[in-house]
Amino acid sequence: MNAKTISRRKFAQLLGIGAATVVVRPPLSFAKPTQSVATPLAEGGNIVRLSANENPYGPCPKALQAITDSFGLACRYPDEHNNVLIDKLAKLNGVNHDQILLGDGSGEILKLCAETFTGTQNGKLVAADPTFEAILNNASANGAEVVKVPLTSSFAHDLPKMLAAAKGGLIYVCNPNNPTASVTPKDELRDFIAKTSPETMILVDEAYFHFADSPEYESVIPLVKEHPSLIVSARSRRFTGWPDYAAVIVSRKRKQSRGCAEIKCGTALTAWRWLPRLRAWTIQITSQTVSV
Secondary structure, three states, X not given: OOOOOOOHHHHHHHHHHHHHOOOOOOOEEOOOOOOOOOOOHHHXXXXXXXXXXXXXXXXXXXXXXXXXXHHHHOOOOOHHHHHHHHHHHHHHHOOOHHHEEEEOOHHHHHHHHHHHHOEOOOEOEEEEEXXXXXXXXXXXXXXXXXXXXXXXXXXXXXXXXXXHHOOOOEEEEEOOOOOOOOOOOHHHHHHHHHHOOOOOEEEEEOOOHHHOOOOOOOOOHHHHOOOOOEEXXXXXEEEEEEOOOXXXXXXXXXXXXXXXXXXXXXXXXXXXXXXXXXXOOOOOOOOOOOOO
């Protein structure tokens, strides 16, 4: 593939711009991904781990109160609370109750999609390069071929080349993209979804939609009704402490923004027909009462 690659200098400049937006910040940590020594509790709020994308200021007062109020329910399984949350998410996003699946963080949603829609029988995974690597590892473990398509010179997904590389299986679009913090324009993404064959599933990961202030960004959740092969996944645990959700498959996360990295609940939004297949791969308890 004769694709244009991203220079280290340009990528470093992009990261530098993101880091410069932090006006007031605690000491920084450039620790390795796997820490050999645990951070002392007393110092937990005094370190910023750039590689982990955590909120170093901790949970906000409302999140702390919600966590405290949930302790009395720790003896119960979260099933009934899951249903209440699903009802609220369905109303919020204009979808039906049977179009939403909760998971143990958005990471589980991505894993479920890889296990359900990729593999020797289902097809390959097509993803950008670089992008969030977890689902690439999930697909490889499931025996699927993983095709990496370099980002464009503007750090957007090269959707035409991704579409050309796909045949069945799953296309993964992380928008905004991790780790480049770049946005794939809404018109390009809409056109790409419309052109993709129904035989190919599309997973749009909207984990960092909270930070997308570009006029070129747009959530694809409203497109789920029009395109049954779309799943949207979203997560919010690091910044909000609230669940993630997925639907064309759309995925989102909410834990980070409220400073609750250890408390997570994932959500998938998609056509109802896919939920039984996805549920077949879920763990028995799909989310934690505290996070719900």
